[in-house]
Amino acid sequence: MKKDSLPYVLGFMLAISAFFGTGVSLVHHSTKDMLARNEQMHRNRTIAHAFDLPVAGRDADAFAAAVEEHVRESRLPTDQRNWTVFERTTEAVETSETDRGDIGFIFQGQGVWDLIRGVIVLSPDLETVRNLRFLEHGETPGLGGRIEEDWFLEQFQGVRIAWDRPRDSRLIIGTALDPDAANRVDAITGATGTSQALMEMLNRDLHNFRQAFQDNQHTLETES
Amino acid sequence: MAETSKSIFEKGIWAENPVYRQVLGICSALAVTNMLTNTLLMCAGVIFTTAMSNLTVSILRNYIPTRIRMMVQVLIIASFVMMVDIMIRATAPDIHRFIGPYVGLIITNCIIMGRAEAFASQNRPWPSLLDGLATGLGYSFVLIAIALVREPLGFGTILGYSLPAKDLWWQSWTIMIMPPGAFFTLGLLTWWARAKTDPSVKE
Numbered sequence: 001m002k003k004d005s006l007p008y009v010l011g012f013m014l015a016i017s018a019f020f021g022t023g024v025s026l027v028h029h030s031t032k033d034m035l036a037r038n039e040q041m042h043r044n045r046t047i048a049h050a051f052d053l054p055v056a057g058r059d060a061d062a063f064a065a066a067v068e069e070h071v072r073e074s075r076l077p078t079d080q081r082n083w084t085v086f087e088r089t090t091e092a093v094e095t096s097e098t099d100r101g102d103i104g105f106i107f108q109g110q111g112v113w114d115l116i117r118g119v120i121v122l123s124p125d126l127e128t129v130r131n132l133r134f135l136e137h138g139e140t141p142g143l144g145g146r147i148e149e150d151w152f153l154e155q156f157q158g159v160r161i162a163w164d165r166p167r168d169s170r171l172i173i174g175t176a177l178d179p180d181a182a183n184r185v186d187a188i189t190g191a192t193g194t195s196q197a198l199m200e201m202l203n204r205d206l207h208n209f210r211q212a213f214q215d216n217q218h219t220l221e222t223e224s
Numbered sequence: 225m226a227e228t229s230k231s232i233f234e235k236g237i238w239a240e241n242p243v244y245r246q247v248l249g250i251c252s253a254l255a256v257t258n259m260l261t262n263t264l265l266m267c268a269g270v271i272f273t274t275a276m277s278n279l280t281v282s283i284l285r286n287y288i289p290t291r292i293r294m295m296v297q298v299l300i301i302a303s304f305v306m307m308v309d310i311m312i313r314a315t316a317p318d319i320h321r322f323i324g325p326y327v328g329l330i331i332t333n334c335i336i337m338g339r340a341e342a343f344a345s346q347n348r349p350w351p352s353l354l355d356g357l358a359t360g361l362g363y364s365f366v367l368i369a370i371a372l373v374r375e376p377l378g379f380g381t382i383l384g385y386s387l388p389a390k391d392l393w394w395q396s397w398t399i400m401i402m403p404p405g406a407f408f409t410l411g412l413l414t415w416w417a418r419a420k421t422d423p424s425v426k427e
Contacts, residue, residue, distance in 0.1 A: 009289045016284075016296060020303035027307045031314035038317040141255065141325055142403065 040064070043135060047071060050104055050119040050133040051088055071104075078212045085213070086119070100124040105209050106135070109201025112193045114138025116147075116201065120156075126210055127163070129171075132156040144194030155185035167207050173199040229354050236358025239421055243366040244414040248334040252326045253367055254406040260383050262323050263371040265316060269308040269327055271360030274336050277301045278356030281344040288345075297340045298331070305330045335359060366417075370409045374400045 001008045037060065044063035048055050053066040076083035088101030104121035118134040132153055139145045146152060160182040162170045173195045174187035187195035227235075242248045249270075256266045280300050281288075288296050309327045313320045320327070330336065339359050344352040376382055378400035380390040387394060399405050 003287070003289050004291055009292055012287065012289060013292065013296075016299060020299060024303055024306045024310075027310050031310055034314040035310075038314065042317065138325075141322070 046133045046135050050121045050131045102130050107205040111139050111197045112144050129156045129159040139194050144192040146188040168203050171202050232354045233358045237362040241362040242335040244417040249363055255326050256323050257367055257370040258374050258401040260371040260375050262319055263367050265319050266323050267364035270363055273304045273330055274360040275356035276304045277340055278344040278352040281340045282349045282352035285345050301336055302331045373409045374405055
């Protein structure tokens, strides 16, 4: 058969695609457990950092133990979304039936390039941001990807959420009329839309979460 | 006359180095060289991909239909890059968070595509494998040299370990971990290397 004939070309492409596709699948399959463990480790570490938990060590078990000991994870299903909620369980909180620890939830939304997911931790009255950490994002390294840098994340600690303002400006990332506003943090740079995308997803999820949480806070489904 | 193993390595690493002679693979040379650990992992990925894709293209060279050869080469390269990406994600997830986007970009790295087309598609498997290794090592040589300048100057560390008594005598140069630091270092290295390798410069 001639090398440039249509049947040969099609047969060759099919054969080589099947061969290399199988190869990649085998590599993926053989590392599946490692990838899952890494994912769990990253999740626990992110939650531990977001809640500023005491962690005895830097390995996966230490982060898992810290999260298990100090944070209760629940589900808050609503019509629009199944929220993943975290609540800090300190000794002081456990002795009281009414007091709550810091509340966190997983926020998510579309960044410039890909989905952005993270954990935001709020004070029990949902008025103040305690911390913010990212679980995943696909923003440009060195540009939008700078949302992961400590100087940016540390700005969120202690930021007041302006619940009395319009829904899209309760948290401001970037410029504002009042540069010293208690609900504002600096953007990473004006050269990317990542800060704007992050601000929009945070304001939207904060609004929706508060509504869902206040309506259903006594019916949180504890994770098994 | 067929090239010897020695001449293939000399060309790949020195005389025809892909980065400072051919100015290829610059994106990753600028992006992943602020930490030596990241650089080493990226270099290992490129060496593996270049060598394996060269070897595979060479083995298949007599069977690949001419009019779809570029498509086949991209498929081969992409497969090896995906394997490298999965392995790095499984074994070094924290480093993968930094260099992951650039690992994916190895697929479009001109060095690898260029060697597959210019060398492997016309030579036997053994010289092609050596050419891939040599080209990957040449790329790595430049990246490691840049990282060895940027990390100590920018962070005051090497492979994450602090320089001795760093706090007493060293003030980190933040610009060295930013893109301009990579431009300066690469420019100076290219200047020096071309002066050493280009006969017209000596004259």
